[in-house]
Amino acid sequence: QRLPSVAVRCAAATEQSVLKVSRNENFGKLQAGYLFPEIARRRRAHQEAHPDAQIISLGIGDTTEPLPQYIADAMAKAAAGLGTREGYSGYGAEQGQGALREALASTFYPGMVAADEVFVSDGSKCDISRLQVMFGADKSIAAQDPSYPVYVDTTVMMGNTGTHNGTGFDGIEYMVCTPENNFFPDLAKTKRTDIIFFCSPNNPTGAAATRGQLKQLVKFARDNGSLLVYDAAYALYISNPDCPKTIYEIEGADEIAIETCSFSKYAGFTGVRLGWTVVPKKLRYADGSSVHADWNRMMTTCFNGASNIVQAGGLACLQPEGLKEMYGLINFYKENATILKNTFQEMGFSVYGGEDAPYVWVGFPGKPSWDVFAEILEKCNIVTTPGSGFGPAGEGFVRASAFGSRDNIMEAVRRFKEVYGKQ
Numbered sequence: 001q002r003l004p005s006v007a008v009r010c011a012a013a014t015e016q017s018v019l020k021v022s023r024n025e026n027f028g029k030l031q032a033g034y035l036f037p038e039i040a041r042r043r044r045a046h047q048e049a050h051p052d053a054q055i056i057s058l059g060i061g062d063t064t065e066p067l068p069q070y071i072a073d074a075m076a077k078a079a080a081g082l083g084t085r086e087g088y089s090g091y092g093a094e095q096g097q098g099a100l101r102e103a104l105a106s107t108f109y110p111g112m113v114a115a116d117e118v119f120v121s122d123g124s125k126c127d128i129s130r131l132q133v134m135f136g137a138d139k140s141i142a143a144q145d146p147s148y149p150v151y152v153d154t155t156v157m158m159g160n161t162g163t164h165n166g167t168g169f170d171g172i173e174y175m176v177c178t179p180e181n182n183f184f185p186d187l188a189k190t191k192r193t194d195i196i197f198f199c200s201p202n203n204p205t206g207a208a209a210t211r212g213q214l215k216q217l218v219k220f221a222r223d224n225g226s227l228l229v230y231d232a233a234y235a236l237y238i239s240n241p242d243c244p245k246t247i248y249e250i251e252g253a254d255e256i257a258i259e260t261c262s263f264s265k266y267a268g269f270t271g272v273r274l275g276w277t278v279v280p281k282k283l284r285y286a287d288g289s290s291v292h293a294d295w296n297r298m299m300t301t302c303f304n305g306a307s308n309i310v311q312a313g314g315l316a317c318l319q320p321e322g323l324k325e326m327y328g329l330i331n332f333y334k335e336n337a338t339i340l341k342n343t344f345q346e347m348g349f350s351v352y353g354g355e356d357a358p359y360v361w362v363g364f365p366g367k368p369s370w371d372v373f374a375e376i377l378e379k380c381n382i383v384t385t386p387g388s389g390f391g392p393a394g395e396g397f398v399r400a401s402a403f404g405s406r407d408n409i410m411e412a413v414r415r416f417k418e419v420y421g422k423q
């Protein structure tokens with residue numbers, strides 16, 4: 001399934017060049033393109049072959065509904081203000097506007113995190129990449145398997161892995177999360193690494209870790225002296241009261257954990273771009289130096305602050321009216337998830353997630369994920385995401401995203417039932 005990249009790589013290697021610059025060899029280790037552009041490429045090919053097909057995307061988790069009015073208005077007002085002498089501002093603080101940092105800390109981490117421990121950014125994906133640069137090229141890494149491909153791919157880019165061995169990358173500690181272990185890794189069998197990436201609710205399985213599980217994870221990281229990067233991008237989708245919405249609810253996490261989060265899936269900001277990363281001041285490297293100070297150095301050097309217009313939108317999200325709108329949007333996508341989950345369940349599939357996350361994880365045992373992806377695209381004109389794109393343990397699954405208009409979700413359900421409902 002990775003053939004296109006091999007072909008591209010071979011072709012590139014034989015091209016003539018005027019450059020006498022060697023390629024970063026780590027890029028040669030990466031598999032194909034990044035997962036989602038590769039899916040988009042296959043979608044385009046399908047559309048070209050079937051020009052009349054009305055393709056529905058349940059692939060990349062991209063929000064579809066318009067920005068809520070109060071939030072959109074705040075950004076429009078900020079943009080209009082920039083056209084006036086009083087409303088104009090240039091560079092802002094690289095760490096984010098004070099009012100937004102305060103609002104993030106008090107809304108999501110009351111009594112747990114101080115405003116100056118919150119760094120506003122252009123999104124979690126970008127922060128994860130910047131974190132990798134800060135950690136440096138001599139670190140060992142663990143990641144859930146399956147998980148958001150950015151953790152592994154940026155680790156490869158940094159040179160912190162060997163080559164791909166046909167299953168996974170040598171040097172990465174894959175923490176397998178499958179139905180067999182209730183989507184929580186067996187930590188007794190997990191090797192110590194410098195950094196642990198952990199996403200809860202997990203993308204793609206939709207599994208949210210319980211308080212008890214997170215206590216185990218924090219203890220594991222503390223016992224090993226590992227730094228935990230906790231990705232909470234879907235935390236507000238959690239329904240289960242036993243699943244914390246931030247790692248800082250767990251005692252001792254503030255000495256070992258960085259948390260990343262984003263407005264993308266909460267307020268429809270996938271295109272707007274606004275996220276944040278929490279770096280507690282208690283985090284210290286082995287030599288006693290401050291992780292917070294280094295992250296501040298990173299952001300002030302490599303980032304110029306999130307757009308002032310967008311930060312006005314973020315601040316609006318955290319006002320009572322904005323919060324109400326944001327939760328309305330989240331609930332809408334959660335209903336989509338329920339509809340999709342019920343559909344697959346009724347058809348007799350093993351289906352996971354969909355309750356604490358906007359992703360439904362559907363089992364097709366014994367079938368390669370890319371084949372299932374291709375079959376669903378061919379027979380239903382629906383784009384999903386092949387589970388193996390999220391790691392070796394995702395093989396045999398596909399992910400259906402709940403981000404879509406209600407009409408598209410209902411039409412997708414109709415098509416799924418037509419093709420898979422009578423098996």
Ligand code: MLT
Nearest residue numbers: 059060061062125148203
């Ligand atoms: C996904 O589909 O996994 C995510 O939407 C991609 C992202 O957030 O970058």
